[in-house]
Amino acid sequence: xVMNSTPGDGVEIYGDVEVSLVQGVGNDMSVITAARVSTMxxxxxxxxxxxxxxxxxxxxxxxxxxxxFEHNSMTFFIKAPIFVFREFHRHRVGWSYNEESGRYxxxxxxxxxxxxxxxxxxxxxxxxxxxxxxxxxxxxxxWDELHATYVQAWxxxxxxxxxxxxxxxxxxxxxxxxxxxxxxxxxxxxxxHFLSLRTRDERALVKSGPQWEIExxxxxxxxxxxxxxxxxxxxxxxxxRVAP
Amino acid sequence: xVMNSTPGDGVEIYGDVEVSLVQGVGNDMSVITAARVSTMxxxxxxxxxxxxxxxxxxxxxxxxxxxxFEHNSMTFFIKAPIFVFREFHRHRVGWSYNEESGRYxxxxxxxxxxxxxxxxxxxxxxxxxxxxxxxxxxxxxxWDELHATYVQAWxxxxxxxxxxxxxxxxxxxxxxxxxxxxxxxxxxxxxxHFLSLRTRDERALVKSGPQWEIExxxxxxxxxxxxxxxxxxxxxxxxxRVAP
Amino acid sequence: xVMNSTPGDGVEIYGDVEVSLVQGVGNDMSVITAARVSTMxxxxxxxxxxxxxxxxxxxxxxxxxxxxFEHNSMTFFIKAPIFVFREFHRHRVGWSYNEESGRYxxxxxxxxxxxxxxxxxxxxxxxxxxxxxxxxxxxxxxWDELHATYVQAWxxxxxxxxxxxxxxxxxxxxxxxxxxxxxxxxxxxxxxHFLSLRTRDERALVKSGPQWEIExxxxxxxxxxxxxxxxxxxxxxxxxRVAP
Amino acid sequence: xVMNSTPGDGVEIYGDVEVSLVQGVGNDMSVITAARVSTMxxxxxxxxxxxxxxxxxxxxxxxxxxxxFEHNSMTFFIKAPIFVFREFHRHRVGWSYNEESGRYxxxxxxxxxxxxxxxxxxxxxxxxxxxxxxxxxxxxxxWDELHATYVQAWxxxxxxxxxxxxxxxxxxxxxxxxxxxxxxxxxxxxxxHFLSLRTRDERALVKSGPQWEIExxxxxxxxxxxxxxxxxxxxxxxxxRVAP
Numbered sequence: 001x002v003m004n005s006t007p008g009d010g011v012e013i014y015g016d017v018e019v020s021l022v023q024g025v026g027n028d029m030s031v032i033t034a035a036r037v038s039t040m041x042x043x044x045x046x047x048x049x050x051x052x053x054x055x056x057x058x059x060x061x062x063x064x065x066x067x068x069f070e071h072n073s074m075t076f077f078i079k080a081p082i083f084v085f086r087e088f089h090r091h092r093v094g095w096s097y098n099e100e101s102g103r104y105x106x107x108x109x110x111x112x113x114x115x116x117x118x119x120x121x122x123x124x125x126x127x128x129x130x131x132x133x134x135x136x137x138x139x140x141x142x143w144d145e146l147h148a149t150y151v152q153a154w155x156x157x158x159x160x161x162x163x164x165x166x167x168x169x170x171x172x173x174x175x176x177x178x179x180x181x182x183x184x185x186x187x188x189x190x191x192x193h194f195l196s197l198r199t200r201d202e203r204a205l206v207k208s209g210p211q212w213e214i215e216x217x218x219x220x221x222x223x224x225x226x227x228x229x230x231x232x233x234x235x236x237x238x239x240x241r242v243a244p
Numbered sequence: 245x246v247m248n249s250t251p252g253d254g255v256e257i258y259g260d261v262e263v264s265l266v267q268g269v270g271n272d273m274s275v276i277t278a279a280r281v282s283t284m285x286x287x288x289x290x291x292x293x294x295x296x297x298x299x300x301x302x303x304x305x306x307x308x309x310x311x312x313f314e315h316n317s318m319t320f321f322i323k324a325p326i327f328v329f330r331e332f333h334r335h336r337v338g339w340s341y342n343e344e345s346g347r348y349x350x351x352x353x354x355x356x357x358x359x360x361x362x363x364x365x366x367x368x369x370x371x372x373x374x375x376x377x378x379x380x381x382x383x384x385x386x387w388d389e390l391h392a393t394y395v396q397a398w399x400x401x402x403x404x405x406x407x408x409x410x411x412x413x414x415x416x417x418x419x420x421x422x423x424x425x426x427x428x429x430x431x432x433x434x435x436x437h438f439l440s441l442r443t444r445d446e447r448a449l450v451k452s453g454p455q456w457e458i459e460x461x462x463x464x465x466x467x468x469x470x471x472x473x474x475x476x477x478x479x480x481x482x483x484x485r486v487a488p
Numbered sequence: 489x490v491m492n493s494t495p496g497d498g499v500e501i502y503g504d505v506e507v508s509l510v511q512g513v514g515n516d517m518s519v520i521t522a523a524r525v526s527t528m529x530x531x532x533x534x535x536x537x538x539x540x541x542x543x544x545x546x547x548x549x550x551x552x553x554x555x556x557f558e559h560n561s562m563t564f565f566i567k568a569p570i571f572v573f574r575e576f577h578r579h580r581v582g583w584s585y586n587e588e589s590g591r592y593x594x595x596x597x598x599x600x601x602x603x604x605x606x607x608x609x610x611x612x613x614x615x616x617x618x619x620x621x622x623x624x625x626x627x628x629x630x631w632d633e634l635h636a637t638y639v640q641a642w643x644x645x646x647x648x649x650x651x652x653x654x655x656x657x658x659x660x661x662x663x664x665x666x667x668x669x670x671x672x673x674x675x676x677x678x679x680x681h682f683l684s685l686r687t688r689d690e691r692a693l694v695k696s697g698p699q700w701e702i703e704x705x706x707x708x709x710x711x712x713x714x715x716x717x718x719x720x721x722x723x724x725x726x727x728x729r730v731a732p
Numbered sequence: 733x734v735m736n737s738t739p740g741d742g743v744e745i746y747g748d749v750e751v752s753l754v755q756g757v758g759n760d761m762s763v764i765t766a767a768r769v770s771t772m773x774x775x776x777x778x779x780x781x782x783x784x785x786x787x788x789x790x791x792x793x794x795x796x797x798x799x800x801f802e803h804n805s806m807t808f809f810i811k812a813p814i815f816v817f818r819e820f821h822r823h824r825v826g827w828s829y830n831e832e833s834g835r836y837x838x839x840x841x842x843x844x845x846x847x848x849x850x851x852x853x854x855x856x857x858x859x860x861x862x863x864x865x866x867x868x869x870x871x872x873x874x875w876d877e878l879h880a881t882y883v884q885a886w887x888x889x890x891x892x893x894x895x896x897x898x899x900x901x902x903x904x905x906x907x908x909x910x911x912x913x914x915x916x917x918x919x920x921x922x923x924x925h926f927l928s929l930r931t932r933d934e935r936a937l938v939k940s941g942p943q944w945e946i947e948x949x950x951x952x953x954x955x956x957x958x959x960x961x962x963x964x965x966x967x968x969x970x971x972x973r974v975a976p
Contacts, residue, residue: 001279022765025757031755034830034915037809039614041832041840041913059615064685064694067578070828071917073757073805077769080818083346083416086326090555092336093581094917096802100765101752102327103455105368108773114413117700122410126527127547128350131410141407142414145400148937152396156389163385166375169358170386172327172421173393183766185803185919193373206552211347211412219405233749266521269561278586278671279509281565283858285596285669303859308929308938311822314584315673317513317561321525334799334882337825340558340675342522344529352529370771405586425529427522429559431584431673443797450796487666518791520804571834571904572815580824590815591943592858603902610898614836619898625854630902633888634906646876651873654863656852656943661881665865665904694975699835699900 009151010158012108016077017116017213019220021228022183026072028231031057031188035068054231061235066244067187068092069232076184076221081112082212083176087198094190099182102171106161108181111150112144118212121186129209137173188229192236193243195222206242248458253395254402256352259359261454261457262323263464265472266427270316272475275301275432280310298475304480310488313476314338314434320465325356327420328458331442335462338434343426350405354423355394357387362456373453393419424485432473436480439466449484497639498646502667503603505701507708509716510671516719519545519676523556542719549723554732557677557720558582564672564709569600570703571664575686578694582712584679587670590659594649598667599638601631605661606700617697637663676717679722681731683710693728742890744840747847748910750811751943751952753960754915760805760963763789763920767800786963793967798976801921801964804827808916808953815908816893816946819930826922836905838893842911843882845875850944851859858868861941882906916924920961924968925975927954 032053053149060068085099100107114120120134120142134142152172160170186194198210198218210218226233246403265276276297289340304312322332329343344351364386366376378386404414441452442462454462470477520541530649548556573587588595602608607629608622622630641661648658674682686698686706698706713720733922755875764785792800817831832839846852852866852874866874883907892902917924930942930950958965 016774023757025755025763026807030755030807037830037837037913038833040839063615066829067830069831071755071807071915073917073919075539075758075762075803080331081416081422086330086333089330089333090341091292092339095336096799097334098769098799098803101770105773112416115275118413120413122412127551134409138407138409140405142409145404145419149397149400153393153419156393160385160389163382165364165378165382165807167388168366169362169364172325172356173419175397175419176326181769183769183803184806184840187805187917207364208552222422256624267513267518267559269511270563274511274563281586281669282589283592285593307859308940311584312588315563315671317673319514319518340555342525342555342559345526348527349529371795421705425525427525427559429561429675431561435660450795470619500798512746547760556878569904570818570908574818574821577818577821578829583824587821600904605785606899606901608897610900622897626895626897628944629892630897633892634905637888641881641907644881648877651870653852653870653874657850657852660813660844660909661878661907663885663905664814 001059009127011150011154012110013113013147013150014110015113017084017216017220018077019078019217019224022077024072024074024228026188028053028057028229030071031068031232033062035065037083047186057231058235058238059238061232061244064244066189068240069192069244070187072187072229074186074191074225076224077181078184079179079181081213082180083178084211084217085182086176087211087214088184088217091190091194094187094193097164098180100180102112102174103168104165107157107171107174107178107180109154111146111175112177112179112213115144115211131212136175146177150177160190174233187191188225188232189243191221191225195220196241196243199241201241203237203241205242227242252405254353255398256354257357257391257394258323258354259357261328261460262321262470263461264321265468266319266321268316268318268472270432272301272473273478274315275304275312278298278315279304279309301475302479305476305483305488310433310487311426313429313436313488314431316431318430318435318469318472320468321425322428322461323423324461325423326424326458328455328461329424329426330420330454331458332428332461335438337433337438340429341426346418347412350411350423351401351415351418351424353398355390355392355409355419356421356423356457358456373388375456377438389488390421394421418448431486432469432476435465435469438462439480440485440487443485445485447485448484491511493499498597499598499638499642500598501635501638502598505572505704505708506565506594507585507705507712508565509712510565512560512562512678512716516541516717517547518559519548519556519717519720520725523548523553523558530606545719546723546726549720549727549732553656557732558675560675562713562716565669566705567667567669568705569665569701570668572699572705573668575702576705577697578671578673579678579682580658581613582675582681585670588668590662591656594655595659595662595666595668599634599643599663599667600667600701602700619700627688629725632699634665638665657677676713676720677731679713681707682706683724683732684729687729689729691725691729693730708720742841743882743886744842745879745882747845748840749816749952750809751949751956754807754809754811756804756960758920760785760789760961761801762803763792763961763964765817767792767797767801768939786966787911789963790970793964793971793976796976798921801924801976803917804919804961805922806918806957806960807847808956809913810916810949811882811911811913812949813830814912816943816949817912818844818908819943819946820916820949823926826919826925828917829914831910834906835900838899839889839903839906839910839912841886843852843859843878844909845878846910858940863944864921868883878909882909899909915917920957920964921975923953923957926950928973928975931973933968933973935973
C-alpha cells in the first residue's frame with residue numbers, strides 16, 4: 001500500500017487500499033461440471049476435458065444461467081477505509097464478512113487521504129454524476145482538512161481511552177476515513193454482481209458510477225479472480241459485465 | 245428524540261435514536277395460516293378462528309419451525325448514528341435497506357453523544373465484557389472530546405464543500421457518530437434473529453452483549469412488533485428469545 | 489380452476505393452476521419514499537405527492553437501483569403440481585415458502601394433465617428449445633398415459649396407507665404431476681427476478697424459456713402485482729423485464 | 733449404493749443414497765483466522781499456531797458467533813430421490829444447487845425403495861411423530877406397490893417419449909421416488925443449520941424429526957465435514973448441535 005507517514009503527529013496516511021486472495025477453490029471446470037449435471041445427471045461426473053468449455057461458459061453467461069457459477073469460493077483479505085466497507089456490506093447475497101471490531105480492539109492510527117489522480121470534483125446533475133480532477137487548490141484543501149481532522153479525531157480517541165472510557169464509546173470520534181480490515185468470502189456469481197455495480201467499465205451494458213475507492217478494491221479482486229477463472233472472466237466481459 | 249443543541253457552533257447533538265413503523269402487513273393469524281398449509285393444504289384457507297392459535301404459535305417457536313413466521317412484513321424508519329448502521333447492515337437475510345447517502349446528499353450537522361445513564365466503562369475480559377456507569381470525569385471527557393471532534397469534523401466538511409470538493413470526498417472527515425437515516429424492512433423471523441443478538445435480556449437462552457446504542461434501536465423496534473404480533477412476541481420471550 | 493373429474497376412478501384431473509393474492513403492503517409510493525431516503529435523508533418522510541414518481545421509478549429500474557423495490561410484500565396462495573413447485577423453490581432470495589407436506593397430511597387425489605393449447609412437442613436443439621402444438625395423437629397419448637399412471641399411483645398410495653404404512657413412505661408412489669398447495673411471500677424485486685426467468689415475453693431483453701406450467705403461475709402473479717404497483721410494472725416492461 | 737436390479741422390467745431399484753465430496757477449501761484454522769480479524773485487525777494475518785484453537789472455536793460456537801464459520805466451502809455430489817431434494821431445496825441461505833433437469837435430459841430408470849431397517853410405521857400424534865419398524869406384511873406391501881408403480885410410471889414415460897411428446901411433459905408421470913443427481917455447495921455454517929434440522933441426534937438441544945432418507949444424505953455429508961473440520965465438528969456436538 002502507498003503510505004505517507006507524517007512523523008510527529010501520530011497518524012499514518014494511506015493513499016491506497018490492500019487486497020489479497022487468502023484461499024480459493026473451484027475454477028472454470030467447476031462451472032462446466034455443475035452445468036452438465038443439469039443435462040447429464042450422474043454422467044456429468046465423468047471427465048469431459050476442456051473442449052467446448054469456452055463455448056458452454058459463454059452460453060451460460062449470455063443466457064443468464066447463474067447457478068453453475070456458484071460452486072466455487074474465494075476468500076479475500078481487504079484493508080480499506082470504513083466508508084468503503086459501508087458500501088461493501090450492502091452486498092448481502094453470496095457474501096460472508098468478518099471485520100475488525102472497534103468494540104473489541106483499539107483501532108490503529110491509519111487513515112486514508114486520496115492520492116494524486118483521484119478526481120475530486122463532482123460534475124453533472126443528480127442521477128448522472130461524473131468526477132473530474134481537482135484543482136491544485138482542491139488537492140491542498142482535501143489533504144489539509146482531512147489530515148487535521150484525522151489528527152484531532154485520533155487524539156480525542158486516545159484521550160478518551162486514557163481516561164478509561166470504553167473503546168466502543170471512544171471510537172465515536174473516528175471518521176469514516178479510518179482504515180479497517182476484513183475477510184470477505186464470495187463466489188464467482190456474487191463477485192460478478194459486485195463488480196457490475198462497483199466498477200466503471202466501457203464494456204458494461206448497464207453503466208455504474210461507483211465511488212473511486214470501492215472500485216480500487218473491486219479492481220484488485222477482479223485481477224485475482226481473472227487469474228483463477230479466465231474463461232469465466234472473459235465471458236463476463238464479452239457479455240456486458242452483467243452478473244448471470 | 246432528545247436533542248441538545250449548542251447554539252453557535254453549528255452542530256446539533258442528539259442523545260437518542262429514532263424509530264417509527266412506516267408500514268406493515270401480517271399478524272399472528274398469518275403465522276397460523278401459513279403453518280396450517282403444511283398440514284392441511286388447500287383447506288388451510290378456510291378460517292379457523294383464533295382458538296388454539298396461542299398453542300400452535302408456541303409449538304412452532306419451541307420446535308424451531310421458522311418459515312411460518314416469514315409471511316409478514318414491517319418497514320421501519322430509523323435515525324441513528326453511522327456506527328449503529330454499520331452493525332445493522334451485517335444482518336443480511338430477510339432484511340432490506342435504503343440509507344441516506346453521503347455521495348448524493350450533504351449530510352446534516354447532527355451528531356450523537358451518549359446521554360446520562362449510558363455506561364461508559366468496559367469491564368471484564370475479552371469475550372465476557374460488561375459495561376458500568378462512567379465517573380463524572382468520564383462523562384465530561386466523553387462530552388468534551390466528542391463535541392470538539394464533531395465541531396472540527398463538521399467545519400472541515402463545510403470548508404471542503406465550499407472549496408468545490410465532491411461530497412463523496414468531503415464526507416471522509418465525518419466521524420461514525422454522525423447521524424444518518426434509513427428505511428429497513430424485515431419480517432418477524434429476521435427481526436427475532438436481530439433481537440436475539442442486539443438485545444441484552446434476562447429471558448435469553450443465549451446471552452448477547454450488544455452495544456448500547458443498537459439496543460436502543462432494537463428495543464424500539466421490538467415495542468412496535470409486540471403490538472403487531474402479540475402472541476408471537478409472547479412465544480418468543482417464553483422460548484428463550486431464540487429466533488426459530 | 490379448470491377441473492375435469494373422471495367419476496369412478498377416484499382421481500380428479502385439473503388442467504390449470506390457481507393463484508390468489510392473500511395479503512400485501514407497499515405500492516409505487518413506497519418505492520419513491522425508499523429511494524428518496526438515499527438523497528434526502530430524514531426529509532424524505534415529508535410527502536412529495538406523485539409528481540415525478542413515474543420518472544423516478546423508471547430511472548431506478550433503468551439504472552438497476554434495486555433496493556427501493558424491496559420495501560413491500562405480497563403473499564400468494566398457489567395451487568399447482570409438484571413439478572412446478574420444484575422449479576419455484578430454486579428461487580432462494582427474497583422468497584418465503586410454506587408448502588403442504590406429504591409427511592403430515594394425506595394428499596388429495598388431484599392431478600394435473602395439460603389442457604388443450606399447451607404445446608406438447610419440443611423442437612430445436614439443446615440450449616434453444618421451443619415448443620409447438622401436439623398432434624391429436626399426442627394429445628391422446630398424454631391424457632391416457634398420465635391418467636392411467638395417476639390412477640395406478642393413487643391406488644397404490646391408498647393401499648399402502650390402508651396397510652398402515654407411514655404417509656411419508658406411501659407418498660413415494662405419487663408422481664410430480666400431483667397437486668400441492670403453498671403460501672409464497674416475496675417483494676417486487678424478488679418477484680421481478682422470478683418473472684424475468686419464468687415468463688416468455690417479447691419485451692424481454694434476455695429471453696427465457698420457462699416451462700409452460702410455471703409460466704401459468706407467473707402470469708397470474710404478475711397480474712396481481714400489476715394492479716398493486718402499476719408504475720413499477722410499467723417501468724419493468726419498458727426496461728426489458730430485467731430485475732433491477 | 734445398494735442396488736437391487738430386477739431384470740426384465742426395465743427399472744433399477746436403489747435402497748440408499750450417494751454422497752461424495754467433490755471439492756472443498758477452508759478448515760478449522762480458517763475459522764480462527766476469520767474470528768481473529770475482529771479482535772486483531774491486520775495483525776490477524778500473522779500465524780498464531782493451533783494453540784488455543786480448540787477453545788476459541790468452542791467459544792464461538794457456544795456464544796453463537798456464526799460468521800467465522802462461513803469462510804470455507806464444500807461441494808457435494810448427491811444422488812437421491814426427488815422427495816429428498818424437495819426437502820433439501822427449502823434450505824435457501826448459504827446453499828447453491830445444480831440439479832439434473834427432466835426438461836433437458838431423459839431421466840434414467842432408477843428408483844428408490846426403502847431398505848430393510850427403514851421404519852415404516854408412523855406413531856404418536858401430530859407434532860410429535862416417531863417411526864417404528866414395519867411388519868413383514870408392510871415390508872412386502874411397500875415393495876410391491878412402489879415397484880409396480882415405478883414400472884407403470886416408467887413405461888408410461890417411455891411411451892410418451894416414443895410418441896414424440898416433450899420430455900418436460902412426459903416426466904409428469906414420474907413419481908417422487910425417482911432418483912436424481914445434484915451438486916450442492918455450502919459452508920460450515922449453512923451445513924450445521926442443515927444438520928440441526930435433518931438429523932435426529934441424542935446430543936441435539938432442539939430435537940428434530942427429519943425423514944429417514946434426507947438423514948441418510950445428511951449423515952454422509954456430516955462424515956465428510958467431520959474429517960475436514962474436526963475441531964468445529966466437535967464443538968458443534970458439544971454445544972447441542974445448534975448452528976451458531
